[in-house]
Amino acid sequence: MNDSASPLTAERQAASAPRSRARRIAQLLLQGDRPYALYIAFAVLLVVFSFASPWFLSIDNFLNIGRQTALVSIIAIGMTFVIIARQIDLSVGSSLALSGMSAALAMAYIGDHWLIGAVAGIGTGALVGAINGLVTTRLNIPSFLVTLGSLSAARGLALLVTTTKPVIITNDSFISIFGEGDIAGVPVPIIWTVLAVIAGILLLHYSVFGRQVYAAGGNPTAARYSGIDIRRVTTLAFILTGVLAGLAALVLSARSHAARPDVVQGLELDVIASVTLGGCSLFGGRGFVLGTLLGSLIIGTLNNGLVLLGVSSSLQLVIKGIIIVAAVAFTKK
Template sequence: MNEKTENAFAAGVKNYFKQNYGILIALGAMWVIFTIFGNNFLTGNNMLNLLRTCATNCFLAIGVQMAIILAGIDLTGGALAALTGVICVSAFEIWNMPMWLGIGIGIALGVLIGFANGWIVAYTGIHPFVVTLAMQSICRGAAYLIANGSPVTTVNRRFQAIGSGSLNGIIPYPIIYMTIFLVIDFFILNKTRFGRHIYAVGGNETAARFSGIDVNKVKILVWTISGAMAGFCGIVLAARLSGGQPSTGEGYETDAIAASVLGGTSFFGGTGTVGGLFIGVLIIGTISNGLNLMHVNSYWQYVLKGVIIIVAVYVDMLKKQRQNKVA
């Protein structure tokens, strides 16, 4: 690594901490509290378990963040994950297809639903909240119908390993998937024309159209990516749970939204970073993990996450108002 590269790397690290010092302090404070009052929080096994749990949220949060950067939203994630898990396991356990084909069908279904969300948003003008809320209901209902209201179980160990296996018996595969997708997400948002177009459309859609950006294409691609990530999430969840469960993934979209806004993604559009998203995912995962270790009623987690979203959005509004005054 030459001196120029080292200086660029150091500047990047410094800028990262400068941008995210607030939520990094909050994350550190949580770890201290849970280490003191929790049971074996700061141990190697629990840290791996924490990251494994975070991975599921991260898959959805990557797509949700892109939608929020566009000043939109995607509420389909949890229900779509349930549907793809049910379809995937049904394919090779009930319909006698090869396992790899079942996995492919599951992910393809995620892509198709995401594309449908994007197309409807782009060409009908219906708000993304309404479109994805309706699609959430459709996906959840379809999952229950296909599974006949019961889990579709599997004892296929090769499939189970996708969600429960680990590299050399140390690093769980979901953590590896999460790392790969975060790197790809960073590359897309920061190093490609498509990524620049996402920020441009989210910042000012009218200006983006006048500058020659195909806004409809950007919207369709973003929600397609979000659907693909939900589909992959459903496969990993089904593998980890040894079956497709139509009830799985309930509330997952809330966690993904919370992680995004905590990480600095603005609901007004045009703002959001992958580094901030990862910290947001860690905070949401830490809350669930730490409270469970402290034997706190799990219902309090829903309350706390709701409060976090309200506070984060309010802070974002104050920032936006301050910027408008300065401008």
């Protein structure tokens, strides 16, 4: 009897495995309170702009959107962890500028090798993130104030180290790996974005650290009684955001062939908008990586479509602001 039941049980388990994987994928895609609203909003934008502009629906334009949104998307993955942990990081734009300067200066004065620049850039971003996390958690100062201070300090340091002058990058490998190369026709900024998204999904949704981030932001008191070191988890979330800001700095510097201390001022606003538009709660405990990516793509598609339609930059800001507020209001709990 046992011998006949065993193969039957194995067959049932094998048949249920694809359904189980499909359910996990569906759960990943449909997190949040009204996840369908994000997909509907994105689809509506695609339809509207495809009718409004004959150049919108083209592979080249979609690749252009991917390149344009790469910086925001990469950093927003890290910001998702910070906001889920009930914190905020206003320093990511300045951290990016300082990280780019560090990478360029390292290749100029230490060794003209792309790996030296990569380590210097990402290391600088991680250091800024660590300072933000440690000051926030150890001195018990609100992260809004801490990162507001580091926003100014990091930008000022980036301006100071080169007396406001750009640093030219001539390393062809660095430029190809992070900025102008491609894999099977896909530009490397998009490749780095995809890798950041995959890493973010695995870390947030399939690791102990990810569950601790949700717990720290959702119910800090219960998390503390459960033995979770909230200060450690929060600090690591800030470090992760700094690392991704450093990666974004490498992408921008490679595309520009130079590092400038005055770049991407106000980038943090687009990053935070992408995360909140993607379903992340500013009160912590809620959010998912694919939602953040979709939020970034919605903003990028909106910018791209308005440019193709010839809308003035000032009116673009007004339209984008209204749509973001309306979308967040519709998707909020």
